[in-house]
Amino acid sequence: MTTLETLSAPDRTSPELLYFNRELSWLSFNERVLAEARNTAYPLLERLRFLSISGSNLDEFAMIRMAGLVGQVRSGVATLSIDGKTPPQQLAAITARLRQVETLQQAALEELRPLLAAQGIQIRGGDLADPRAEDWLRQYFIDHIMPVITPQAIDPAHPFPFVANTGIGVLFNLERQEDGSRLVEMVLIPAALPRFIRVPESETGGDVIYMAIERLIQRFAPVLFPGFAIRGDGVFRVLRDSDIEVEEEAEDLVREFRTAIQRRRRGQVIVLELDENFDPEAEDLLREKLGLDQAFVTKTLGMIGISGLAAVVNEDRPDLKFTPYTPRYPERVMEHDGDCFAAIREKDIVIHHPYESFEVVVDFLRQAAADPAVVSIKQTLYRAGNQSPVISALIEAAEAGKSVTAVVELKARFDEEQNLKWAGELERAGVQVIYGFIDWKTHAKISMVVRAEEGGYRTYCHFGTGNYHPVTTRIYTDLSFFTADPAFGRDAARLFNFITGYVEPQGMERLAISPLNLRERLYELIDQEIANARSGKPAAIWAKLNSVTEKGMIDRLYAASQAGVRIVLIVRGICCLRPGVPGLSDNISVKSIIGRFLEHSRIWAFGNGAPLPGDQAIIYISSADAMSRNLNRRVETLVPITNPTVHDQVLEQVLLANLLDTEQSWLLDGETGEYQRIEEDPDAEDGDGNGVPGFNCHAYFMTNPSLSGRGGALKDSRVPRLSLRKGGM
Template identity: 75%
Template sequence: MASEPTLPSAANDASDASPADRYFNRELSWLAFNDRVLAEAANPAYPLLERLRFLSISGSNLDEFVMIRVAGLAGQVRSDISETSLDGRTPRQQLSAIDTKVRKLEAKQLEALATLRRLLAAEGIHIEGDARLEAGAEDWLRDWFESHIVPVVTPQALDPAHPFPFVANGGIGALFTLRRKSDGSRLVEMVLIPQALDRFVALPTELTGGETVLIAVERLVCRYAHLLFPGFEVLGDGVFRVLRDSDLEIEEEAEDLVRLFRSAIQRRRRGQVIMLELDESFDPHAEDLLREKLGLMQAFVTKTAGMLGISGLAQVVDVDRPDLKFTPYTPRYPERVLEHDGDVFAAIGAKDFVVHHPYESFEVVVDFLRQAAADPKVVSIKQALYRAGNQPTVINALIAAAEAGKSVTAVVELKARFDEEQNLKWAGELERAGVQVIYGFIDMKTHAKVSMVVREEDGAFRTYCHFGTGNYHPLTARVYTDLSFFTADRAFGRDAAKLFNFVTGYVEPQGMERLALSPLDLDARILADIDHEIALAREGKPASIWAKMNAITEQAMIDKFYEASRAGVQVTLVVRGICCLRPGVPGLSENITVKSIIGRFLEHSRIYAFGNGHALPSEQAKVYISSADLMDRNLHRRVEALVPVVNPTVHEQVLEQVLLANLLDTEQSWLLDGTSGEYSRVADGNFLAGEPFNCHGYFMTNPSLSGRGGALKDSRVPDLAGRQTHP
């Protein structure tokens, strides 16, 4: 998989290099990730509407980045905080570099949109702005505006007699410079677009020759402004969009966490303006007024000749054109459960197994809880909920269990960003049903994905556990790649109980048998395993590490990987998003390779594998799945679980099927250059001896090893280990 180790000499040892030479900037690395997402909008291998989906995702990603990360840096600048980042930059320096990168990214987004609009138009889907329409379509559009828009918008004059209206986070509006026809007097009016309205209006196909024509609502407001302002001449107009600081500040001494979060959410809606987006042709007089009234401080102001709020294209993606989308994929239900007549507990009791989402159905996780609710032998259920989404399947199962007389405890994390309101809603419904709802630590998020069910069997209690790398969220489980591990191993059950006691009662666990937890010992476990590989390498024995995660930013972890590289340990990392580690730098990290996979599904699982004296993959390797990335917040400010994989079949699946397939992928992979920080698509053959390989395609067409059961025991699962290129 990698070249022979190169042991550095003292002359080329880069261990004392400057921070800028040792680490990448976190924020710029994130922008590089979003650039890779945006690149998929130009991928000719994807159907057109899927390419538009990637463009929309890049827009929503960038919005969140601005509202959270940029807002945080801007707040530091306002507070004169000069603490430097991992790579040695001050907040002001980071904002300057971000500004340059964001403007380039936005220019790429508009270029991609222009290309996709042209290609979609050739397929009969038109995303129009101010284009002229046929008379019948124009009449329909005007009537629709008068009946659907005029009643719900409120033009507001901007003058000393009227307070400046509040523009919500993500809000889109239009400003008009008007001249009264009767006396020539001028005024500026604002029209805010209600966020409850769909972003686009679709014309009836019978008026468009059967083609799909979509017009953005804000363009419609400008198009028919004369209907909103009778008696006035429109001298100028312009559309704008506002993004605000959306991070929540939590007081550690809060007495009522629910009340605190309700008020914090209200404050977030009125946060400091961080970005103002304007039409390129925005009326200068109106622009000056808008800038003054919004009170811009350390805010980005961008102008564009294209669409504001690229994330709004998600509505266009929903157009009913299956020929322009991926062929629908139906997840498999694990054969191991089916061969036990759908009895999840019988299947778990017979043997540990892993469910690989989204290739295998999330329904097995829901069935685990549903069957527990209906099972008279089940005594109690404990469930950690970080993001449950707006689909009530998991919530309903817990409510049913409580109503059936089970002892049900739900740890609901209120600090799940942008899901706070939804989680508050679920918490209220759970409490009303009799579920004991716990909110965990004020100063730490409970991010571990754990569920445990205690069942009475033969006069004794047996604990069944689910450990996941992803959330109990039925919608994201369709597109996020995650692992669900089911076990009735008694040691795991005892550890899970201690984990819940830690969160609900602040009882720090003692004598853990299997799990490692953040913020207690998870990082120490991983660091110890890296140290073991370093010792093996120094003894001249095989030493290698494979790992898959969403981000690596924690300095101690990065430095330990550098130490491993200098000792000769072969390290291959699959890092989907932020990577502050510089791979392949002589004297520092020449034995480290970093790749990123961007494709149809969002890589989300965390897997850590250590050779343990053997060449990977190996039955003797130490393998873990986890909810934790290698970030400071995950290792020190969250409750996370690191789960060792000890069952041989599960071990083989996680290491030799899931993780290895990620390493072998060539068609969706990008390699990180440790010097420039640039990513380039993997050329065929870099990671694979032979033909190109697509890991998502592989998982969609092959049953999992641990979940296929006896019914599929003769099915052929390709031997990936035999395909890898050995050093």
């Protein structure tokens, strides 16, 4: 078989040898998430959390990515993937990989069960040894489950029940004891019921027992079906096509989205999960009634719906979880008595979440709402969560008589319903709600506050790499950049006019935005590094992204590598670029960081004729990944960082620590597409020249203050600095 090492130049024109498949790369990412469930350095419930996350990730992958491919196959679409695969070829490769991942998931659960049991937390199937727990569960079933569930006979006289997306059900093959007649019954488990029933310690003699509700229903089926013998049964779970398509000419976008959300719930079945010992007769009936055209059917001897284990993770056992972390509130803001505007007026500042508190962003808006000098607030909202202090602040500002505009993105996947709810509440409070473009998602994260001050109006801006979401800001690593630079204020105003009035901005001074010129700005910067390399100057690019899938960007990076530019990419998730291929990408390396926090910030660094890291470097933060959707079909921002302290923090703290991390890092093999854990980086050293093997970037950020948020305290105490032993790149 031809390998990348032996390719001649013409052979590299084959797409499969130039790029990795997007879907398989995503599955590889989820395998890295799953690997954390077997990481013995983590507390047990955190390992279980990673297992649960891998399950919910797979669910979303099936409902969106697999569903899209199934739709292409059904419609006869022959569009090739970046690596040259047809939709049927991709589906075949995906389903084979999915079976491997599901096997690994069940193995991880079986590894964790006895370890958790030894700590007093039992996750049981249908087996119970303690008679007190048995009696408690029986009574719980009678009192709390039976009144809610509805057995439904499956026969010609009854229409087949609709099984909702992510719905779990149990089929029973019954025989009437009186006359021997047979009957198939279905019990669908209402979403309002808990996935796991918790038997308290008082009923078990010390341990906590969790039993999946579907196993409880199977266990007490004789109570549910008196007069019948249970001849067979089986648990099943359904995942449906959950992508939303909206008519381009929809007259009423809100009404169209409400209808589309309803369609999602009844989408085509994409995945059917079954017990391995599912009753054969009931299985045949289920397959027939669900109409499983192109569906992926999987059987398991383990647990169905691994994502449901999140309920067990909530067990109140702090000794089995990460030590709680309290984000720092930036000292620079506190030095101004908590006045965000005074702190920003003094100097640009960047907040590094979750190590620094998202409350700074909320306080920025709350102060704007309460400040009589503030005349207007403009805000984009992509994901805000179901308990949003940002929404509350905007409502307070509108009720205080300020001009408030909110750009609410209705197409934020799986948050459409919540965003519709927020839009209604904002409008009722007097906020001007804009839904942006029909064709493009507004993914940029921007707050803009206009304040009356001496000499006129001053604009304060917040640009973020992450969402205004109170939950994700505690677990996603993101950057919040605050500035009162008038040029940024003018650019932000132009961008909002573009979104709200479709007025294409002219004369942008700082920002690049997609889909207009963000890609072109990055191309120019890459081309400049190519020119530097060809003229004998140092040439380097560092980038931290969530995904790299866009062919044009990958080809540009290949060209830079071939010109001699040293490129280091930190890509958490999907990467279609093949690093380290002789003659193609010799000078590119790709690593992925998976750990306690989810890497989410997007950062670009360009050497600009000098080694990285260095004062001469050009630094940008962004809301966009190197994906076609971000560059072509979304409104995104690329924000330059020029303030020296903020520049140092983003480059020499955030980016450099990510490059040096060894404890949570995986290195991508450009030939196989496999990732291998990095054991140690021999180039890592601290500011005193000491080696730092086993460096953990999350631990570094949790224990060391940021440069721009440190304020005047920097004069009295030194923030540990990192460096590359070899003197840069």
